Amino acid sequence: MTPSITQYLSQRRQQPNGEPLCAYLYDLDALAAHARQLREALPANCELFYAAKANPMAPILETLAPVVDGFEAASGGELAWLAERHPEQRLLFGGPGKLESELEQALTLGVECIHVESLTELQRLAALGARLGRRVPLMLRMNIPLDGMPSTRLAMAGKPTPFGLDPEDLPEALALIAEQDRLDLQGFHFHLMSHQLDPRVQLALIQHCLRTVGDWQARFGLDLSVINLGGGIGVDYRQPNRRFDWPGFCQALRQLIDEEPMGKLRLRFECGRFISAYCGYYVMEVLDIKRNHGEWFAIGRGGTHHFRTPAAQDHDHPFHLVRSERPPRLRNENVTLVGQLCTPKDVLARRQPIAELAIGDWLVFRHAGAYAWNISHQRFLMHPAPEQIFLRGGTAFSSPVDEAQ
């Protein structure tokens, strides 16, 4: 836990008790520092965008806006939210199954680039560009073969998926672009896999993308300015103190850029999880401790309807225990940490060794700033939403859920 989080929790302990605590905490100063480090380590001709779907809450975006090169929207809803709150930012628009109205919205807003997912979408954009009399800045998102390179647990390419164009369709797409002067091909987009924990594999994938684009440029005589290498840098929930070696990765990337014939091509990253995961914490106060058929359970206030990440990723989520002053109800036991839902799937971590535990203690789950609250089935069972507390510059403010998104 960062000092700000620890300090907030100890202050909170001093306050007279209301309802048991159930809250998300976000350390915005830690977020800003982390994002700045990521941005500054990148080689000169690289850009870092934030994929807002990882966590689009207003204070998160406000913190990141001055640090990153821009935001990526994966739906019309995100696009409207980002454009309204950050009209000055560079915006990218991707995602499968875009509505025609969303494509029009993107063109009218003047987004920097639309990531095209299919031939149909390209045709829709050609028609829209002609109707609106607007240039259509675009990238073709490609699903390329990965030639046996190691995959992660979540791959969007190298096998049949709904994402991107099959390279077999590339000649047809390029022919359409060539005959429609409104369509402006800026480059290619690759978001191949998520949960990447190995910098060497990520570099090998990048090299593969660069060479593939090099081949296409030579074969089709293309004049491109950017390659979008997607996001996908992972967070190691199973070994929470280990981090993807971003400085080492950037150093090797610099070398790769020197070695490959890049010309004037820029490289763009659009990371989500790796940027915002570490700043967030989900806190559940222990409501009950019980033994059932030989196994100990701690029931916390909240659950997977607030924090679906461990259930979605099928892991035991890392946590800190913040003890109350009460005498322990158990010592040196393995305890399964669950929430308040009437389903056996409402588990955040199984059989965790715990030295001492009492009702009133706080379970503080780390790495909960990305794909956490916003991927959870929040309405299930009609429990209230958790508090949303943001820490910045030594002060805490809370943001009503609807306003923060």
Ligand SMILES: *Cc1c(COP(=O)(O)O)cnc(C)c1O
């Ligand atoms: C989700 C997504 C991202 C961000 O992925 P992370 O794993 O959070 O970095 C980037 N680009 C596209 C196209 C995505 O769908």
